[in-house]
Amino acid sequence: MLLVSALVGAGGAGSASATDEPTGWVVVLKDGREDPEKLSEEQAGPLSVRVRHIYRSALRGYSVTATAQQAARIRADPRVASVTPDRVVHGADGENARQRPRQPVAFGEDLHREWHLFRTDAVRKAPGGGLTAHRPATVGVAVLDSGVDLDSPELNSEFGINCTESPHPADVYGHGTAVAGLIAARNNGGEVLGVAPGTKIWSVKVLGEDNSGTLSSIICGIDWVTANARAKNIRVANMSLLGPVAEEPEHQAIRAMTRAGVVTTASAGNGPFDFGPAQPAGFPEVLTVTAKDVHSRPWRNSGFAVREREIRHTISAPGVDIYVKTLPTNGFGCDNLGPGLCTTSGTSYSAPIAAGVVALCISSGQCTGSPAEIIQTVRRHAREHHLETDRRYGGSPALGDKYYGHLVWAGRY
Incomplete structure (x- = not known):
């Protein structure tokens, strides 16, 4: 059986679709000392959108479910580095030689x-x-x-x-x-x-x-x-x-x-x-x-x-x-x-x-x-x-x- 992965594309943060239905976005913050969770509340809270994940270690940011227009408003915040459409992913289908005991x-x-x-x-x-x-x-x-x-x-x-x-x-x-x-x-x-x-x-x-x-x-x-x-x-x-x-x-x-x-x-x-x-x-x-x-x-x-x-x-x-x-x-x-x-x-x-x-x-x-x-x-x-x-x-x-x-x-x- 082949387990091939695929991604389903989405539009950019500034281009709303005809219906502008809510979708997922990954928000990456610029370098700084502010807490990502606090910033997510400040940026997403007034828009009444759902924050899904908070990222603190691999990067600083969060993911959110929002319309393209709402995502564009988040992107306009000067503390934001990027807003990327969330996408669907599927499973893909001098040395001293030493051997450990088997x-x-x-x-x-x-x-x-x-x-x-x-x-x-x-x-x-x-x-x-x-x-x-x-x-x-x-x-x-x-x-x-x-x-x-x-x-x-x-x-x-x-x-x-x-x-x-x-x-x-x-x-x-x-x-x-x-x-x-x-x-x-x-x-x-x-x-x-x-x-x-x-x-x-x-x-x-x-x-x-x-x-x-x-x-x-x-x-x-x-x-x-x-x-x-x-x-x-x-x-x-x-x-x-x-x-x-x-x-x-x-x-x-x-x-x-x-x-x-x-x-x-x-x-x-x-x-x-x-x-x-x-x-x-x-x-x-x-x-x-x-x-x-x-x-x-x-x-x-x-x-x-x-x-x-x-x-x-x-x-x-x-x-x-x-x-x-x-x-x-x-x-x-x-x-x-x-x-x-x-x-x-x-x-x-x-x-x-x-x-x-x-x-x-x-x-x-x-x-x-x-x-x-x-x-x-x-x-x-x-x-x-x-x-x-x-x-x-x-x-x-x-x-x-x-x-x-x-x-x-x-x-x-």
Whole structure:
């Protein structure tokens, strides 16, 4: 199943539609010391419009439901930097090498469908026989998605924030739960195994019950991660969602989350298309992940890079016929192998595989420095393994002028 994201456009702040119906807007304030909540009351209160989110960490501002004319009045305030139309978003579908001790794969784990674990060396044969898997990463991973099944015994998950209109804080669609399982499903004899089994997952719900969200809800999630990264030891954020228009407020928020020490892994998107103009895939601060199949060939529907600007932050991961476990009743038809069990394809699933690898690299002490340095370390390890195996590992990183990146490698950590 392809989980491709889309954005629905809206008019500018100064151009009212014929009916001027209320819609969403993201208000970014200029640098200053005034509290965003106080300013939202001053600017939006007299207009009798609804303020939805207050942003304090990733950027300073708020989101509001208003007509275009009301948004233009807010924009006229000299303390406002920008007013951007809210948009609908859907789930996308000198170094000392040190390896952390692995653990035996628990009895009952059924790995014959989870080819991605073997291809990336997340699971490997032990010298004395049997299979081994990684231990939990020592850092947390935030999953910005449709939420996570907080009651699943296979996930070490905790609620972060619900940025949607849904009254349910946990996942009811299923996409976020599948993503979280690929990153960190426990090594407990269950039906799936994560790249970094048992790693702490923080549920950041930015997509609602129909797997759609808004620019404002995405920024709300990024704002929460930025504010809590240090206290909750969140070092990785996965965003398996995509929009074709790069909005500056989201880019500003991503930059702030990056400054907070968080590495963002993002889906390249399902198309195929050049992901350069898309968000967050096209932002240079993120590690953008394309999809490859079991033969290490680029997936025909994967997004790809063309320009050097995007090539520099691109990597690939398995993303075709990926075995996932989600909710028994879910919104994306994952049931071809039983309730909540299926094989599915998309860059939505390659991104979390890379997120698990990044968390392991940080935990091993081999990924240090800024998020930008960590991204380049993970990319370098993938490239070096490709060359050390005489180019047998990972397949070609490019097809013509379409760049997909080297296959991410968990075996070093």
